[in-house]
Amino acid sequence: MERTQEEWSRRKFITTVTGAGAVMMLNPLLTWAVNDVDPEVAAIVSKTIGIDTHNHIDVPLNAAELPGPKVDLAGEMKKSGLSAICMTFAVDYQQLRNPGDAYNRFINGLNAMDKVLESNNMKRSMNLADLRAAHKEHKPTVIQSVEGGHFLEGQLDRLGVAYNRGLRHLGLLHDNDASVPLGDVYTNPARWGGLTTFGADVIKECNKLGILVDLAHASNETIDAALKVATQPVIISHTGLDTQLGQNPFMAKMMRPRLISKEQAKIVANAGGVISVWTHLADTPLEYARNIRVLVDVMGIDHVSIGTDTKLTPAYRPAGDFGPKPGGNNPGNHQDSIPRGNNGSGGKDRGRVGERTNEAWQDQQTGFYYAVVDAMLKTGFTENEIAKIGGGNFCRVFDAATAGH
Numbered sequence: 001m002e003r004t005q006e007e008w009s010r011r012k013f014i015t016t017v018t019g020a021g022a023v024m025m026l027n028p029l030l031t032w033a034v035n036d037v038d039p040e041v042a043a044i045v046s047k048t049i050g051i052d053t054h055n056h057i058d059v060p061l062n063a064a065e066l067p068g069p070k071v072d073l074a075g076e077m078k079k080s081g082l083s084a085i086c087m088t089f090a091v092d093y094q095q096l097r098n099p100g101d102a103y104n105r106f107i108n109g110l111n112a113m114d115k116v117l118e119s120n121n122m123k124r125s126m127n128l129a130d131l132r133a134a135h136k137e138h139k140p141t142v143i144q145s146v147e148g149g150h151f152l153e154g155q156l157d158r159l160g161v162a163y164n165r166g167l168r169h170l171g172l173l174h175d176n177d178a179s180v181p182l183g184d185v186y187t188n189p190a191r192w193g194g195l196t197t198f199g200a201d202v203i204k205e206c207n208k209l210g211i212l213v214d215l216a217h218a219s220n221e222t223i224d225a226a227l228k229v230a231t232q233p234v235i236i237s238h239t240g241l242d243t244q245l246g247q248n249p250f251m252a253k254m255m256r257p258r259l260i261s262k263e264q265a266k267i268v269a270n271a272g273g274v275i276s277v278w279t280h281l282a283d284t285p286l287e288y289a290r291n292i293r294v295l296v297d298v299m300g301i302d303h304v305s306i307g308t309d310t311k312l313t314p315a316y317r318p319a320g321d322f323g324p325k326p327g328g329n330n331p332g333n334h335q336d337s338i339p340r341g342n343n344g345s346g347g348k349d350r351g352r353v354g355e356r357t358n359e360a361w362q363d364q365q366t367g368f369y370y371a372v373v374d375a376m377l378k379t380g381f382t383e384n385e386i387a388k389i390g391g392g393n394f395c396r397v398f399d400a401a402t403a404g405h
Contacts, residue, residue, distance in 0.1 A: 010299055012394055034248040036360045041374045044383055045081040049135050050369040051391035053276040054145070054216070054307035055357060058316035059103040059112035067115040071313040074120040077140035080358050081369035083391065084131055084313065086169050086237065087113065088145035092176045096150060102179065103158065106151030110144075110165050117120055117142065124166040127210075128399035143398070145237075148174030149182050156198075156205055168402055170206055171237065172199060172226070173217040183222035187257050194221030200229045207231045210405025212398055215273075216307075222242070228353040233272040233397040238309040241265065241298065246281035246290045255280055262298045269299040272400075274393045276307025279360045285375035288360075292389060293379055305394045306372065310357040358395050 017299045037045075060068040077085065091105035117123060125131045125141045134141035144166045154157050162170075173185050182199030184190045195203075203226055206213050213234045215223050227235065234323055242259035245252035260268075277295055282288035292306065297302050353359055364371055371389070376386050 010391070014286040019385075031382055032298065034385070037370050037375060041370055041377065043368055044373050044377075044386055048373075049084065049131060049389040049391035049395060050082045050373075051143075051306065051394050052080075052085045052133075052308050052310075052312075052357065052368075053083055053235060053274075053305055053394050054088060054147075054214075054278070054309050055111065056089065056309070056311045057085075057087045057116065057142075057313055058311060059089060059109055059116060060316065060318060061089070061091060061108050061112075063104070063108050065318060066108060066112055068112050068316060070119055071116060073116055073121070073134075073142075073313055074122055076312040076358060080312065080367040081373075082096065082140070082357075082367075083135045084125060084141045084143060086140040086145040086307075088169070088171065089113070090147040090150075090171075090174050092148055092150050092174050092178075096176075096179065099153065099179070101155055102150040104160075105211060106146065109146070110162075110167075113144070116206075124168075126166065126168060127402040127405070128395055131395060131398070143169050145169035145171065146169040147214075147216075148176075148178065149177075149199075150174070150178040152178065152180070152202065154180030154198060156201055156255050159202065159205050159209060159211070160302060163211060167211060168398070169212045169214060169235075169237075170202075171216055172202065173215075173222070175217065176357040183226070184219040185217050186219045186222075187217070190219060190251050194219065195225035195229065203229045204231075207401070210402045212401035215268075217258075220261075223264065225266065227267065227271045227273070230271075232401045233274065234268070235273060235305075235394065235397055236260065236268060236275045238276055238278040238307040240277050240281060240291055241295050244281060244294055246287070247283060248281075251281060265295065265298050272303075272397075274303050274397050276305040278307055278309045278396075279354065280309065282361075284361055285371040288372065289375035289379040289381070292376065296385075296389070301388055301398075302393055304389050306390065308357055308360065308368070309357060310360060312357045315355065 060066050089109045091102050096102050122140060124144050125134060131141065146167060149170065149172055171181050180198050181192050181196050182202055183195040186194050203213050207230060213230060214237045215234050216227055216237045218238060239258060239260050242261050252291060265275055275295065277292050279288055282291050353362050360368055373386055
């Protein structure tokens with residue numbers, strides 16, 4: 001049951017050492033805009049492991065442009081209140097013309113992300129123990145992810161190379177088919193009858209190695225087949241229910257094919273999986289929390305998480321003809337081709353409102369996770385439920401995938 005604005009206002013009080021001030025003493029990361037954060041919100045952010053299961057950190061994928069510009073990833077994470085992100089990139093933003101292009105871009109991307117982490121004094125978390133240790137030490141961390149198995153180019157042994165480089169979260173598909181397809185993409189005409197034989201082999205190898213399988217961008221047929229193959233729970237890291245279309249007809253039409261039905265969401269839940277709700281189609285934190293609530297009502301509290309499909313750091317615009325162009329039509333990367341939110345300006349290097357994680361909504365006054373926790377409390381979620389959705393549910397499937405490896 002949602003609290004009324006009057007009831008919520010009565011709960012607000014001036015920050016003191018017995019409220020958020022005490023939380024700051026326990027967790028020195030939570031020093032950004034403390035006077036603007038309700039003490040209850042600050043306490044929940046401090047205690048829970050908040051994870052964005054799909055966050056794009058743009059890096060160069062062309063060797064000539066390495067290592068790329070310095071970015072304040074640690075600062076943006078501190079500002080957001082998130083404990084961890086699944087730090088992802090994709091190699092199919094533009095056409096992959098030559099054999100080896102996808103793999104070269106993948107390796108270049110990992111090399112660039114190594115530099116990002118080094119310059120921010122951060123490390124990848126390889127398992128749940130790493131996540132918990134980082135949270136206990138108040139250090140932001142990342143789970144390395146890639147969106148799309150294009151880099152494999154039909155060579156299964158490359159998964160072992162990726163694993164040794166720290167990959168622990170694989171998005172099976174992205175917007176464009178790989179040179180050796182893994183399955184049908186939900187926004188493209190069905191061509192492969194769902195999951196391909198190679199796609200099934202990749203899932204099996206991920207389960208064997210200890211890599212979490214992400215079925216975002218997969219058609220229903222691909223999801224159904226993948227769930228029959230997988231021996232560990234899967235995640236769908238960024239989508240929403242197809243009943244939650246928001247207030248913008250243009251966005252609703254564009255994003256509708258990327259949403260999931262109640263029936264399909266239940267299938268994922270029954271297989272032990274998790275679905276993350278993105279911030280698209282929600283113009284306010286409260287609307288976002290309500291979108292989460294609707295999915296929880298369908299799947300249950302143990303099967304929903306947060307996956308924004310936004311960027312904590314500024315968009316990277318490569319030189320030459322590789323990568324998405326500002327203002328251009330980039331059908332291969334919806335991250336950079338769709339208008340966001342209220343079409344406001346986020347300021348220098350900030351992109352459109354909705355593109356950057358800490359500016360997901362117009363006039364956002366606090367970091368992302370603070371805003372979400374505040375909205376979830378207003379929507380009637382308990383602290384325990386917020387802990388599950390905020391990161392606990394992801395931790396369960398991440399642990400199932402990586403434990404013992």
